[in-house]
Amino acid sequence: MKKPKMRRKNSWRRKAGKAISLLLCFILGLLLALQMKNVADLKSLNLLGNDSVESLQEQVRSLSVANNELRARNASLNANLEELVRLGNDDNAQINFYRQQTESLSVFAGLTPVKGPGLIIDINLTQPGANISASNLLVIKNALNGAGANAISINDQRVVATTDIANTGSDTHPNIIMNGTGITSDSHYEIRVIGEERKLKDFVDFHTPIWDHLKQAGCMVSFSFPEEVEIPALAKDSPAFRQQLLEPVPTP
Amino acid sequence: MKAKFLKFRRKLSYRIGEGLLGEDRPLPEETTVLPSKDKWSLALTGLILVLILGLTVFTAQQRLSPRHRLTQIPQEEINRLTEEKDKLRDENARLRDDNLRLASAINEAREENLSLLDLSTEENQALLQAYRDVSYQAGFWTYEGPGIRVSLQDKEGIRYDKNTLVTEIVHDADVHYYVDFLKAHEALAIQVNGERLAPTSPLLCVGSSILVNRVYHATPFVIEAGIDDAEALAQNLLNSRTYQAMVSRGLRVTIEYVENIKIEPQDDLIYVEEQVKRLGG
Known part of the structure; x- marks a missing residue:
């Protein structure tokens, strides 16, 4: 008599158990979905493993700096334009203006010898087997530019805007050319630099890997910081001295 | 030990409705539960489950709430910064246009001035040539x-x-x-x-x-x-x-x-x- 009753009870319990487990699964799934949505939201805001706020702040900062710089640059151009307009037909004023412009642009372009406080790097190659390549000199020149050098020369060749330094010759007879002119030396390379002493001292201290590399190649490197370093101008007959030879012919 | 574990497993299986653990065997004699006790047992199980669920929801809410605030604040900051960036970008474009316009105006003015320069003297001719040479070397010309x-x-x-x-x-x-x-x-x-x-x-x-x-x-x-x-x-x-x-x-x-x-x-x-x-x- 008891058996059917027990079976009914067991069936009811099974149903209840299934319902509870279903409910549990549902709630668990809901929580999981909520958590995933939360993570997705955070990802979209770049708060997880990203720095959107920081990146935006950086963009705003750099745009502000760029705009301030452009404003200053435009003000300077405006002043220059006003001066040109003011010169007008006054021949004397024009001649004075172009004379002064020629002088300052000549200094800027490296067409005038200059002197000032700086650094002399002497790379001695007298040890047997010592060698240096154009890429070594390029690395030094580029690092000096980054260190704020105002004028540079290597073995009396002035660095200008279009200066190239390259290897030529063969493996047995390597040559280095700069400004289209041979600067190869068996004994030493002298790099003359004009710039702020503090910056140049930092440059020497900071670039020890370059000096170590040269020492490994058998070179002896020495530095001096004279109060006056003379740097020659780019020679007018240098292949790097480029002139605008094509002049437009005025139409009659 | 093993017998104790099996007994406990069967009791648990019985309490939460057997199907859950895949057991469908009749209970041993000593674990027979009376109908009234059965109801109490089920109610107790339900109560424990509700308590566990409540606790889970409460903990989740506690954890999600600060995170929700965290998402809200940067969102406002992001909106503000984006707006500022757009304004600066527009200004940058305008300043660049001005820059190009001024540079071009300077070139025109310079050429115009040079065309007006009296080139009858050798000195002026030499000066003009020197000026053109250094301008070229200094990069004061447009390449096209x-x-x-x-x-x-x-x-x-x-x-x-x-x-x-x-x-x-x-x-x-x-x-x-x-x-x-x-x-x-x-x-x-x-x-x-x-x-x-x-x-x-x-x-x-x-x-x-x-x-x-x-x-x-x-x-x-x-x-x-x-x-x-x-x-x-x-x-x-x-x-x-x-x-x-x-x-x-x-x-x-x-x-x-x-x-x-x-x-x-x-x-x-x-x-x-x-x-x-x-x-x-």
Whole structure:
């Protein structure tokens, strides 16, 4: 008599158990979905493993700096334009203006010898087997530019805007050319630099890997910081001295 | 021990409805539960489950609430910064237009003045020639003609954190490689991100910016050069081992030949003035 009753009870319990487990699964799934949505939201805001706020702040900062710089640059151009307009037909004023412009642009372009406080790097190659390549000199020149050098020369060749330094010759007879002119030396390379002493001292201290590399190649490197370093101008007959030879012919 | 475990398992199976543990066997004699006790047991189980659920929901709410606040605050900050950035970008575009307009006006005024200059004397003729020569050497002229454009960008999708590899970022040396290559092939005019290169122009990468002359420019780094035989040189660059190595590092490098590229003249008179002053000019 008891058996059917027990079976009914067991069936009811099974149903209840299934319902509870279903409910549990549902709630668990809901929580999981909520958590995933939360993570997705955070990802979209770049708060997880990203720095959107920081990146935006950086963009705003750099745009502000760029705009301030452009404003200053435009003000300077405006002043220059006003001066040109003011010169007008006054021949004397024009001649004075172009004379002064020629002088300052000549200094800027490296067409005038200059002197000032700086650094002399002497790379001695007298040890047997010592060698240096154009890429070594390029690395030094580029690092000096980054260190704020105002004028540079290597073995009396002035660095200008279009200066190239390259290897030529063969493996047995390597040559280095700069400004289209041979600067190869068996004994030493002298790099003359004009710039702020503090910056140049930092440059020497900071670039020890370059000096170590040269020492490994058998070179002896020495530095001096004279109060006056003379740097020659780019020679007018240098292949790097480029002139605008094509002049437009005025139409009659 | 094993018998005890089996007994406990069966009791549990019975309490939560057997089906859950896949057991459908009748209970042993000693675990027979009376109907009234059965109800109490089920109610107790239900209560415990409700309590556990309540606790879970409460804990989740406690954890989600501050995170929700965390998402709200940066969102407001992001909106504010985006708005500010858009304004600055518009202003930047306007200032750049002004800059180009002024540079072009200066060129016109200069040419006009020079055309009015009395060239009847040899002295004036020599001065004009000297002025043209130094202007050319100093980069105060516009190049228009065949050229090459190289664009360099860091690997896509990097997070700039401790997992970022050094090789995935563009460095000074990468920019120098192209600039030096172009100089070695007698480029007539070079600019990096719109800045005309001068004799001692620094090219210094600082984070995602590059310092050219005296101004930091954001990535991508674009090197443009006016050069003869640009088409063949662009192909040489594409075939170079250095280019292949950069690509295999994941850097985004594009090299293109441009039939008619325009390199603007040096327009940063502040930089020019600073350099001249430092050299005693």
